[in-house]
Structures are given as structure tokens and as C-alpha cells.
Amino acid sequence: MYYLADYLLGRKSSAFVAGIIFTFCPFHFAHGLGHLQLIAMEWIPLYGLYLLKTRQEDSKRNIVLTALFLVLNSLCSWYYMIYCFVLTIIFVIFQAVKHKKEIIDNGFLKRLSMAIFIFNVVMSPILIPMLYVKVTQDFTGEHNPEIWSADLESFFIPSGISTWGRKWFSRIWKDWTGNTAENSNYLGYIVFMLSIYAVVKDRRCHFWAVAGLIFFVMALGPYPHIGGKQFSIPLPYFLFHRYIPFFSFTGVPERFDIMLKLCMSVLAGYGITNLNEIILSTFKNKIRSKSTTTMRWGTATIKIVFTGILAVLTCFEYSAIPYVTTKIEVSSFYRQMATDPKNYGVIDIPSQPVTLYMATIHQKSLVEIMCPGLL
Structure with missing residues (x-):
């Protein structure tokens, strides 16, 4: 995120x-409770950075890195792959509206197409079978988006993950649908005010x-929820x-929140x-008569203090x-199984998230098994 913001803000x-x-x-922090693939969100801003660089610079390196970070996001979570494509579509439409002739003349669309082509080639061994199964078979669906929508509140x-939410607001967040991990969408009033200020200025x-x-809007899901109540809009x-x-x-539409946080991090940076x-x-106006050294030290001090x-x-x-x-307590049975030279499959009843961890013990x-990227 630092590199993306530094590229934009200087x-x-x-x-x-x-x-x-x-x-x-x-x-x-909320998804650190169990959705380990979702806390691997570091590739999202890097994809955004090289998407911007692909727009601004005619560089093969940027094309390859754009494709690479899209691949890395996909390997972490299919949600992140889709979110990156949504971000790309928004970006292309926004640029087309503002700079229609420029994005055609400077070859941006061609470079972006090359990046997506590289991505498709690299990911095809995974995507093609998955899409084939999706098209030819019916899925029951693990998550109902009407339940896993972000509550406006x-x-x-x-939420319950927050120090302050646990202490003072449990009567409010306990009514939200879903669970604490999925409904921890708090913007923060400092970030919110900085973002509003940036948009205005x-x-x-x-x-x-x-x-x-x-x-x-996407995080709100198919219908708005306010205070745990769904409205048929x-x-x-x-x-x-x-x-x-x-x-x-x-x-789980409320996971779009991570993209909102990406945008608000940038907006707060502008603010x-x-x-x-x-x-x-x-x-500087107040100490204009002071020496250059004093001004430099004063400026540096203000930046550090304000930022801090x-x-x-x-x-x-x-x-x-x-x-x-x-x-996590590891049963001695799993450790005994690890010493068994025979090769066989294991069924854990009931199957729980810790099952995957135990597999690293008994080998x-x-x-x-549930593929982490599909959670």
C-alpha cells in the first residue's frame, strides 16, 4: 500500500x-480469525500500482508485473481476482470518459490486454477445469449473499473485533447478519473525514x-441491511x-469492503x-525571517509530528x-500416525478448519478438503 500511495502522492x-x-x-484483523487466505491482501495495492503504471508508461516490465500480481491475488482468493477485475473495469471506464483519445493513442488498452492474456495463460490449468465444472454442474452455494451482506451500521x-466495539457497542452489532469476521467494516472517523476532505479539495x-x-454499494449486497433488518430494495x-x-x-458481498479500504487509504493519503x-x-510564513537550516528542521519536525x-x-x-x-492441542494419535510409513487417506469427523493444520502434523x-481460495 505504501508504494501505491507514494506513487500517487509523491x-x-x-x-x-x-x-x-x-x-x-x-x-x-477480523479475517485473521480464520480466513487466512483473505488476510493475504498485500497483492491488491501492488496490482493497483502496476495497473496505473501500465496506463502511464510503455513498459513490458509493467505488463508482466500487472499480470503477476493479478495471478498472486487469484492464488490467494478468487474473491480478490474478481475484485481486481472490477477495479480494472472501473479504471478503464473512468479513463475512457476523461481521456478517451489518450488511452487509445498511448497504447494502454493494448498493454492491458497483454497483461490479461499472460494472466489467462498462467492461470488456465486452474481456471479452465474450474469454469468447466461451474458451467456443467449445479452448485448449492456455501454462502447466501442476503445473509452475508454488510450492514450499513x-x-x-x-464491531466485535474492535476493542471499542466489544466494550460499548455489543447491543448494536449483535443484531447484524453474518458474523463478526464478516461484518467488521468500520471505516474509522479519522479516515472518513480525511477522505471527505480529499474529495472536496x-x-x-x-x-x-x-x-x-x-x-x-457492492458490499451492501443484493438488499440493504440496517440494524440487522433487510429492506426489499x-x-x-x-x-x-x-x-x-x-x-x-x-x-459474501461484504468482502468488497477490502476494496473500499484500499480506496479510502488512498483518499486519506490525499487528504x-x-x-x-x-x-x-x-x-513557513511565520518563520520566513529565520535561517534556511531552521526552516528545514522545523518543516521536518512538523511532518514527523503530524504524520505520527x-x-x-x-x-x-x-x-x-x-x-x-x-x-491448538495436537492429539498424540496424529503424531503416532506421522511415524506410520504406510500411505493412506484420512477422514476427520467432524471436519473442521483445524483439520488442515493437523494434516501438516500427520502428513x-x-x-x-476445502480449498482455501474458495472460502
Whole structure:
């Protein structure tokens, strides 16, 4: 996230806070409770970075890296693959509206097509069988999107993963559908205000505002939920889930929240940059008569203090202390099985997420297994 923000802002202090926001957002901590593939979200901003570079620069290296980071996102989660494609579509449409002639003349669409082609070649051994099964067979579906939709309140009230949510807001978040891991969408009021300020003050961030708004609406699912109650007002996700091929893989719409957090991290970075410039300008006007050395030290101090305060306040607002952990006790039977030279399959009854961990102990094949990328 830091590299993406630094590329856009050209301000390392602002990029640092943007990285803090994305890394310590509630989504990250909430899914650490069990969805390990979803906490591997570091490839998303890197894909965004090289998508932008592919737009701006005629470089084969950028094409390859765009494809690489799309592959890495896909290997972590099919959700992230679809989200990256949605981000790409939004980006292309936004650029076409603003710079129609330019994106054709500078070869951006050609370079993007090459990146997607490379991605398809690399992922085809996995995608082709999966898509064939999807087309030829009926899936019962593990997740009902009407249940796993983000509650509107969850963006403005800390959930059960939050230090403050557990302490003060349990009467509110306990009514939300889904569970704590999936409904930890809290934006944070510091980040929210910085983002609003950026949208008002800086036209450069409008793409991220548009993308963030789209991802916010998608996270709400097929019908809006407020306070745990569903309202029969169809939202865009309803149409996408029903009519867009393979979009039904995203049965948990509230996971779109990670893309909203990506956009808001960038927006907050723009907000910090603009505020920094105002503060520094005021400071320089007041000490204009001072020496150059004094101005440099003063400017550096203000940047460090301002950045540090925002970083600390953000971490404080996103606090998830104490963090819930589980002590895993390994049965002696599994350790005994590991010493058995025979090769056979194992069925765990009941099958639980810890089954995969136990397989790393006994080193035998599992008869039943859930691919992490499909969770």
C-alpha cells in the first residue's frame, strides 16, 4: 500500500499513513480469525500500482508485473481476482470518459490486454477445469449473499473485533447478519473525514472516490441491511450476482469492503497531503525571517509530528486488543500416525478448519478438503 500511495502522492509521510490505514483496518484483523487466505491482501495495492503504471508508461516490465500480481491475488482468493477485475473495469471506464483519445493513442488498452492474456495463460490449468465444472454442474452455494451482506451500521460502528466495539457497542452489532469476521467494516472517523476532505479539495483523487463508492454499494449486497433488518430494495449486486457469469463466486458481498479500504487509504493519503501543505505553508510564513537550516528542521519536525499523530490515532481507533487466539492441542494419535510409513487417506469427523493444520502434523492425504481460495 505504501508504494501505491507514494506513487500517487509523491509524499512518503502521507504514503506511510495510507499504509497504516490499509494494514490495520478491521477487515484485516477480523479475517485473521480464520480466513487466512483473505488476510493475504498485500497483492491488491501492488496490482493497483502496476495497473496505473501500465496506463502511464510503455513498459513490458509493467505488463508482466500487472499480470503477476493479478495471478498472486487469484492464488490467494478468487474473491480478490474478481475484485481486481472490477477495479480494472472501473479504471478503464473512468479513463475512457476523461481521456478517451489518450488511452487509445498511448497504447494502454493494448498493454492491458497483454497483461490479461499472460494472466489467462498462467492461470488456465486452474481456471479452465474450474469454469468447466461451474458451467456443467449445479452448485448449492456455501454462502447466501442476503445473509452475508454488510450492514450499513457496520461502516460507522465498531464491531466485535474492535476493542471499542466489544466494550460499548455489543447491543448494536449483535443484531447484524453474518458474523463478526464478516461484518467488521468500520471505516474509522479519522479516515472518513480525511477522505471527505480529499474529495472536496483535490480533483486528482476523484477516481478513487468513484471506485470507493461503487465498492461500498457492492458490499451492501443484493438488499440493504440496517440494524440487522433487510429492506426489499434491490441494489446493483442483485443484478450482477444473477446475470453476470461467475459473479456468483462472490457469495459474501461484504468482502468488497477490502476494496473500499484500499480506496479510502488512498483518499486519506490525499487528504493528509493537502493538510500537510496548508500547515507547512502557515509555518513557513511565520518563520520566513529565520535561517534556511531552521526552516528545514522545523518543516521536518512538523511532518514527523503530524504524520505520527495521525498514525497513532488511526491505530488507536482501529484497535483490536485483546486479539482472540486459539490454543491448538495436537492429539498424540496424529503424531503416532506421522511415524506410520504406510500411505493412506484420512477422514476427520467432524471436519473442521483445524483439520488442515493437523494434516501438516500427520502428513497423510485428506479424503475431504476445502480449498482455501474458495472460502
